[in-house]
Amino acid sequence: MSPTHTENLKASLxxxxxxxxxxxxxxxxAVRGAASAAGEEMRLGRANLKADLADGxxxxxxxxxxxxxxxxEQVDQLLEKGRDLVDSAADLxxxxxIASFGVAFAAGWIIAKLARSGDR
Incomplete structure (x- = not known):
């Protein structure tokens, strides 16, 4: 006897x-494997991030x-330039x-005049 349609249906289902x-x-x-791989990638990424931050x-x-x-170095260079300027002024x-005294006197007089006009 051959199987009935119902039996064939049950077998197929x-x-x-x-x-x-x-x-x-x-x-x-597959999902568990992907989650495991993603977790491993996250751990590796975190380790790389920490290493990069430490290097930075x-x-x-x-x-x-x-x-x-x-x-x-810049301070040393400025001090050297200042010394050179003072030496140049001393040489002058x-x-x-006499000219140096005249210039100094005139500068002092101008500064005093400006100071007095600022008091008013």
């Missing part, structure tokens, strides 16, 4: 149910140290003492 059950199981495995902090500290050194005063 049972087979389809088995395939769907296997598909659901495979999907769950070290580079920033190095830049600050260099900035302090550069500032010190030695070469032309």
């Amino acid at each position: 049972s087979e389809a149910g088995g395939h769907l059950k296997q598909a659901a199981s495979d999907t769950a495995d 902090a070290v580079a920033g500290l190095s830049a600050l140290e260099e900035a302090a050194g550069a500032g010190s 005063i030695r070469e032309r003492p």
Whole structure:
């Protein structure tokens, strides 16, 4: 006797149910694998981020140290220029003492005049 349509329907539905059950199981495995891989990528990314931030902090500290050194160099250069200017002024005063006295007297007189006019 050959199977009836109802029996064939039940067999086909049972087979389809088995395939769907296997598909659901495979999907769950894939999702778990993807979540595990994503978690591992997140841990790796976090470690890389921390390393990059630490490297950035070290580079920033190095830049600050260099900035302090550069500032010190600039101060030294300014002091040297100031000494050169004072030496030039002293040489000029030695070469032309009367003219230097006249210029200093005139500058003092102008400053005094300006100071007195500001008091009013």
